[in-house]
Amino acid sequence: MREGILSPEFERVLNLLGMLGIIGVILGSYVYQFSYRELPCTLCLLQRVAMIGVAIGAAMNVMIGPDTRHYGVCLVSSVFGMVVAIRQSLLHLNPFFDKKTGQPTLEATANPPFGQEVFGLNLYIWSVIIFTVVFLAIGLVQLIRDPSSWPAREPGWLSRLASLGVGLLAIVIASQAILVFMECGFGDCPNDGGWDWWIFRSSA
Amino acid sequence: MPMAIRQILDKMLISFGSRRANGGPTDMMTAAMLLLTLSCIFLWWNKAQWVWLPVMAALIIGIVIFVQDVDFSTNLGVQL
Structure with a gap:
């Protein structure tokens, strides 16, 4: 098999960077969630x-x-995420559409965007961009990687970095699971962008 | 049992019961997140190769939630 130009060690480093990038995105969404007091929708x-x-x-x-x-695993997840992000983007595409009556209006505030903007774009638009970047990155890596070579001994520094990075990911996912439980419980998640935590409600 | 924990357990039971009364537990976002948490912990702990299974299960739960969230009778998100 023809050798690729991407060594397995470098490929792991790229994956580690990508994983840290997604951790940063999730932590960034926490910042917006708590600073603007807006619970994420379904x-x-x-x-x-x-x-x-x-x-x-x-x-x-x-x-x-x-x-x-x-x-x-990355591709299947990003296809699902892309579908959801496009769906949410299309929901808020037309600000003149009144969702209550199902009719167009003359007011641009009839269908406001959900949540805050980051660098001029809403989070679901950023989501479309991120999943597109994931597609492109995986495609490019598949083009230049070398599936035949396998490192005989993995470098110790990479092993330690990997363990630290995945441990951090586990902590972030666990925190997300706790927050989702506090927001939704076992019922529907609120969709109004308010601050109505399930766990702090007087009734279930 | 501390009162706060008991209150949370009561809320969980009432919430779960109300979902079942309305036609079954339809929104399982918490379950999806728990599956993802478990898969990442096992990956970190012993490099388990089967962790893709709970990830796919979480995505299937996500697809179920997504399909129920889309009101197919009125639109598919395209508003012209």
Whole structure:
């Protein structure tokens, strides 16, 4: 088999960087959630599920070693996330559409965007961009990686970094699970962008 | 049992019961997140190769939630 130009060690480093990037995105969403006191909606949480799926696929590449199956986890997750993000973007595409009456209006505030903007774009638009970047990155890596070579001994520094990174990912996902439990319990998640935590409600 | 924990357990039971009364537990976002947490912990702990299974299960739960969230009778998100 023809050798690729991407060594397995470098491939693991790239996956580690990608995984850290997604951790940063999730932590950034925490900052917006708590600073603007806006609970994420159902579609927002589904996009976080997909991003975590991508991060776990990358973490498998980092911990176990690069493998096509691990990239498959990333791809399936990002397809799901992309569908959800496009759906949410289309929901807020037309500000003149009144969702209550189902009719167009002359007011641009009839269908406001959900949540705050980051650098001029809403979070679900950023989500579409992020999942597109994931597609492109995985495609490019598949083009230049070398699936035949496997490191005889993995470098110790990489192993320690991988363990630290995946440990951090586990902490972030666990915190997300606790926050989702506090927000939704076992029922529907609130979709109004308010601050109505399930766990602090007087009735279930 | 501390009162706060008991109150949380009561809320969980009432919430779960109300979902079942309305046609079954339809929103399982917490379950999806728990599956993802478990898979990442096992990956970190012993490099388990089967962690893709709970990830896929979480995505299937996500697809179920997503399909129920979309009101297919009125629109598919495209508002012209």
